[in-house]
Amino acid sequence: MKQACPNRINFPPMLLWIGVGGAAGSMLRYLFGSLVQRSAGTGFPIGTLAVNVLGSFIMGVLAQHYMNSQTSQQMRAALMTGFCGGFTTFSAFSLETLGLMRGGEYGKSAAYVVLSVMLSILATFSGMAAARAA
Secondary structure, three states, rough: OOOOOOOOOOOOHHHHHHHHHHHHHHHHHHHHHHHHHHHHEEEEEEEHHHHHHHHHHHHHHHHHHHOOOOOOOOHHHHHHHHHHHHHOOOOHHHHHHHHHHHHOOOHHHHHHHHHHHHHHHHHHHHHHHHHHHH
16 A cells, blocks of 8 residues: 655646746746846836736736637646736736726726735835845
């Protein structure tokens, strides 16, 4: 009788797909964002803005495509959660906001936008302050 190794971690295959997509998205984010920023030659964070807008566009294309197709869960997870999530989490935020708006939840979508932006800025500031204090 074969016993399971108690120290073995069961790694769901879906996480591997998400990880591969995330790694690709993160590397492309760095390359694309850096290229745009260097090309613009400005102090404005145009590279990040370009990444966020492009990532949101890609998320929209994928969301629409997967609404009407029988694509595997692994491919969807690799591209939407992994790639777009690694490229920019702003794409998930945009899709969720649009979902609220399409559902007629305009107040919730506005609150989500304001809270997401303001709390994220506050959290970044707080994290920096905590790191300085440590």
